[in-house]
Amino acid sequence: MHDLRFIRENPDAFDTGLARRGVDPVAATVLELDRTRRDAATRMQESQSRRNDASKLIGQAMAQGDKDKAEALKAEVADLKTTLPALEEEERTATAQLNDLLARLPNLPHDDVPPGEDEAANVEVARWGTPRTFAFSPREHADIGPALGLDFETGAAISGARFTFLKGQMARLQRALGQFMLDRQTGENGYMECAVPLLVRDEAVFGTGQLPKFAEDLFQTTDGRWLIPTAEVSLTNAVREQMLGAMDQPLRMTALTPCFRSEAGAAGRDTRGYIRQHQFEKVELVTVCRPDQWQAEHDHMVRSAQGVLEALDLPYRIMLLCAGDMGATAKKTFDLEVWLPGQGAYREISSISWCGDYQARRMNARYRPEGEKRTEFLHTLNGSGLAVGRTLVAILENYQNEDGSIDVPAALVPYTGGITKLEPAA
Structure with a gap:
């Protein structure tokens, strides 16, 4: 607002x-x-x-x-x-x-945000890692995954397009990724772990900006509640209608949840594979802070997401989004894009946004500066730390071997029960 x-x-x-x-x-x-x-x-x-x-x-x-x-x-x-x-x-x-x-109406972009109508005007600000050189032609995850337990056919038979059934070692790898990310964000980056509702009321999705304009992107239940498109909704609304104290320290929260999106605005995009699903898992990061803390918290959130990619040794780049490509609630957004050798392209794996007081006004979330009677609206930030499914895709493509097996990144081995390689089914 x-x-x-x-x-x-x-x-x-x-x-x-x-x-x-x-x-x-x-x-x-x-x-x-x-x-x-x-x-x-x-x-x-x-x-x-x-x-x-x-x-x-x-x-x-x-x-x-x-x-x-x-x-x-x-x-x-x-x-x-x-x-x-x-x-x-x-x-x-x-x-x-x-x-x-x-x-x-969307949020007003910050002065730092470059002009432009779409992703073609986004600005690359940094790169990390060197894409692997393969002795063979790397394949896309949609070609590698089925033999390893990424079952698109069963998912579609049960639920329709954009649903996937994960089996055996593939399900284990996805679980390992989510736990690894959650442990890192709570243990190293200062985020408080939360277990949040997956069904929310109108007021919650209005507060974070999905309603009224983007209802078609959501799934609604028969009793009128909404399935969360991201844990941002539940986490940010934790301060709804609240008056917080002086806010000496930012409130950092994280949650690993299923997310549900109709993908109404993405018709025809990424119809093949595991990139764009109606149901997926994500570790979400949310920060609530004073207006003067937003820059430091935005930088911290970006570093928190970067750290996961670097620990997994996945090459990536950071993009500053132009005004026309940002989400409606954002004032400034950085996207992290991971390298996918099978596609020969960088693809978004985390979008990290500062929303100013836009969401706080919609939620009536305030704080009282120390020693003052007046109150001010809080600032909110959100980002992925990371999207679990897309990270799974990145591992399949970056760690693939010519025989169709996948090496498990060293950082994940403690979470896979010591499994170091995924082998294709006979």
Whole structure:
């Protein structure tokens, strides 16, 4: 959500920021609805005050024997009782229209964010690792995986497209990856492990920005709850409607959960393989902090995700996303893209975003600076540390051997029960 005061004082800057997102000017509409709402509220308060005053004067007029004045005041009170509901409805309608408009607008990009409409304008800021040189032509994970237990056919038979059934050593490797990532984020990077609800209410997905605009990307249950698209929803909403203290230390949280996405906006993309699924696992990182802490926390979150890739010796690059390619709630986003030799390309494995106070305003999450009576909205950040399925894909492609076996990265061996190699089924 956006700060109305900022829009009133900086309408041109607001429209300029949205223009970088490809959004048409909207400040004038926002301010007109705001004026209508405030005018109706003012007239309603004045009418209520006059009705109360007139009601008191009726008694005085009656006591003084001034029946004409009393009758005139009664008529005025009756008229005010008739007009007040109309004013209340006018104020309620303008408020609803204003809130709905603001709720659908994306966050304003930070000044550091490069201009651009799509991923072609993203800027590479760093690379790590050297892609392996193979003595054979490396294959894609969708070709390697089935013999190792990545069963696309069974998943599709049970649930349809974009579902996969993992068997035996492949299921073991995925479990090992999730536990390894979770242990690293809690043991080395200061994130508190959380076990969170997978079903949430409207208010939760509104708070993190999926509703109202992106409902088609979610799955909804028969009782009206939503399956989480990421643990970001549950973790960030942990501070919903809360007033925190001075926030000397940022609140860092993590969770390993299944995630559910309809992929409505990704029709035709990555239909083959394990890259883009309706159900997948992810270790999510969320930080809630003071406004002056966001930069350090953004850097820390990026390093936390980098550390997982480096421990697994997976080459990657860091991309600063352009304004047009960022998620709607983000002010600034870095993507980590892992090298997939089978595809001969870098692919996203983590997206790490600073959201400013955009989500906190939607959740009404505040803190009180030390020694002050005023309160301020918190800042929120989120990112993957990492997407488990995509990391599995990266291991299959980077650690493949010509005979179809897969070497298990050394960092994962303690989590696989000592298994150092996945062998294809006979």
